[in-house]
Amino acid sequence: MIIVTVGKPEAAATIRSALAMGADRAILVKTDTQFLDAALTAKALKAAMEKDGLPDMIFTGKGSVDTESFQTQYRLAHALGMPVVNEVSSLSADGNKAIAELEVGGGDKQVIEMNLPCVIGATKGLNEPRYPKFPDIMKAKKKKIEEMTLADLGLDASSPGVTLEKLEPVPERTGAKMIQGSVEEQVTELIRVLKEDEKVL
Amino acid sequence: MKTNARAVVIGGGAIGVSVAYHLAKYGWKDDVVLLEKHELTSGSTWMAAGNVSFFHGNYYGTQVNKKSIEIYKGLEKETGQPVGWHTTGSIRTADNPGRMDELGYAYSMNRCLGLDVSYITPDEIGKMHPFIQTEGLLGGLYWPDDGDVDPNSLTQAMAKGGRKLGVEFNLHTMVTGIYQKSSGEWVVETDKGDIICENVVNAAGLWAPEVARMVGLEIPSISIAHTHILYESIQEIADRDTYLPLMRDPDKSIYLRQEMDSLILGLYEANGQQWYKNGVPWDYAQEEINPDLDNISDCIEGGIERFPILGETGFKHVTAGPITYTPNAEPLVGPAAPLKNFYNACGYSFGITQAGGIGHYLAGWMMNGEPEIDLWPMDSRRYGSYANWAYNTEKIADTYPRLYSTIYPNEVRPAARPNRTSPIYEYQKQANAVFGDYYGWECPNYFPPKGEDEYEEPSWRRSNAFKHVGAECKHVMEKVGIIDLTRFAKTKIAGPGAKDWLNKMTCQRVPEKDGRIALSPMLDHSGNFKTDMTVSRVNENEFFCVTASVGKKHDQHWMIENLPKDGSVGMEDITYQVGCLVLVGPKSRDVLAKVAYDDVSNEAFKFGTSREIYVGRTKCRVNRMNYVGELGFEIFHPIQHQITLYHDLMNAGADVDIRLIGMHAMDSMRLEKGYLAWKSEMNVHHTPLETNVAWTVKMDKEFNGKKGLEKQKEKGIAQKLVCMVVDATDSDPFGYNPIFAGEERIGMTSSGGYGHRVEKSIALGYVKPEFAKAGTRLEVEILGR
Known part of the structure; x- marks a missing residue:
């Protein structure tokens, strides 16, 4: 298992955690900024993987939690010409095929079979992350993190297709509505609110 | 927010909340205000492990722990807020004989308090804690009543109790300044307005030094990142019906306790990281510090050796957060000298263990003027001006990794020394002195021959100093020696009201004639020992008072607090202007006679009298008395003459084999004579009537107590x-x-x-x-x- 990360040098700490959880080695493509255009991220991942040797299966998250652009895995798969499935919650392999399950809402489950190599976007349930043990943490310190820059991979970050303009907190929603009165009155009022004001019933 | 209060407590951690709660509970009710710049527990309380046990290095600290446990067990019933108390019992192990001796000391001391404590064998430890590897253990002590508490719930419970009683809690309220009005009232300035109050409590934890600075004080408290590790769920623990005891393996510098269905490992690593040692930023609140696993890996490995399961279990969370430490890791509690009605309750590194107890005792102290038990080991006045920031940062680098080291009664650590030295320090070194550290003073403990026992082995048994101390005692008994007591606290009391005031301060009758000396205990209002002075009358309106060096701040604070407001009595601290060499032994008079310009014969200079004489060219005040019970003279002198005086005495005594004598010999000889020592025999639990100085009590006059x-x-x-x-x-x-x-x-x-x-x-x-x-x-x- 090889960890490949595109990010600031501080990302090395996160890589160490992954190494402590069992990965064998890692590649860190260093950038100056935390928020990179998804297209460039995918290019960097592709270049780094090609340089190292392409794997049979590439795991990504379902989307980044900071910019939430949900694009990297698709762009990467497209560039590599691999099939991609996102939000996978269960996975098995059968010879040269991977069988992925994903929840599609309403309690329905989709099962997709695809050829290897492929890209899997993971979501909760795919695996129970194990907590690293102290000996593993110490071993992880000795594991190799190969570092390179975008320039080393022949990439240029100076004119990204997309830039992040602003990141600001959403204003807090106004407080909850307290319903007063006897239990009977409260229930009647609650049903009225749900039907008439919120129109959810 | 209130604008007037009886007491303002600064700081909403477990300690501050407990003090406010207890002040309200014992009668100040809604006259108590607590100020917290963020949320309750957001300084250090949030990250505390919550261990609560009886074990403490000293007798009175043990009593504070005991009180805490009592309070925590009753809080839910009183406030309706559960505190998450679990009685788990606790075990402290030993893997070497020195540690067994220390446990023996704790055992005997705990028995004085009637605590339930027992020795257990390694086999028994193994049965009580299935995860321990007992190899190498010699034994341990077991306290069945120890346990743990949830620090946040505990703080909230005391806050709830406080609110019910009327305490006003002002969160997100920042103290910006503190000053005292000429009336004696304090004004606490905040970003929400000022509060005028009678009493202020500094329970500001990480920021206690900053709050102290607002009133011109420097207190030795620096924070260190303390780390504990929560492991992932362990099935064998989930399957148990009973709680695992809290384990302390001090030889591996770790503690381990059950948390839900898992374990928490806490440790005191060799290289404690001082965190913002120049002052914690005001806007810090409840943030974890990035743990440095490399720095604590030795302790974790020690933990795995003792509890192998820790090597097979994943880290669920590593918590590192700032906790305050003082030079000896005991807290800073009680009246802040030289101020009036300003109290410290800070410097805590085991705040949860003592929050309940210290809240109780400090509230009583503030309300009654005296603590219910002698809290000297944690009294902030145990540190003098030498214990400044630089001293502390050096000293706690030595103290922190040794928090679990074996305590030895005779151990003198070399860290952060020397501080105060007598002018003859270099001569003492030449004479091969092995120094002790007394209130920052370097004072020789004993003088071994060159190349022999130049380091006193820390021990609970007789140490390698024993025979050398014996030789010094023999020397004093047969010949003559010089004991350096320059460190004595010296106070000049003068003015038209001096005599009457001193007579009120002591149960003894202040000398009626010039040149007379009186051993003068000062008592608190219930008649217990506050301190003990030697008072020499210089003239009708001037008295020379000598007290123990380590009690200087305490004693002088007591005097300052009691000085009459009319200005009829002046008090001057002359400690650092006046040195003291004690010439003692049967030949001491001959030596003094040889060098003094005055008649020092028995007829001219009687026992228990004080005279101003010329010893060589040095004008000295000499008291014919001493603390070892042989013929002797305490020679007080201008400190800048000390080296001259020293040479004069040494030359005069050369033919009778004069030599320097250390503290160990003095202590041995004072014990034989039954002379009392401050805070040993003379503390707030005893009156002079219980002792051999009952004769100093003169009931035919008025006096405190x-x-x-x-x-x-x-x-x-x-x-x-x-x-x-x-x-x-x-x-x-x-x-x-x-x-x-x-x-x-x-x-x-x-x-x-x-x-x-x-x-x-x-x-x-x-x-x-x-x-x-x-x-x-x-x-x-x-x-x-």
């Missing part, structure tokens, strides 16, 4: 000081040893040691009066035996 003594006289004393000869082999009593008559515990030692003149082990202690008769056979338990 007289009513208390009258009451005691009426009721009769409950305990009496005795001097005991102990049949000991290699370890002597040291204080806090229980005394038994048959099976009955009838008292406790206050100090002890070996009397080299009489060649016997000696203890002083308080026992029930019926046993205080010469020839009574009693048993003193030493190191658990």
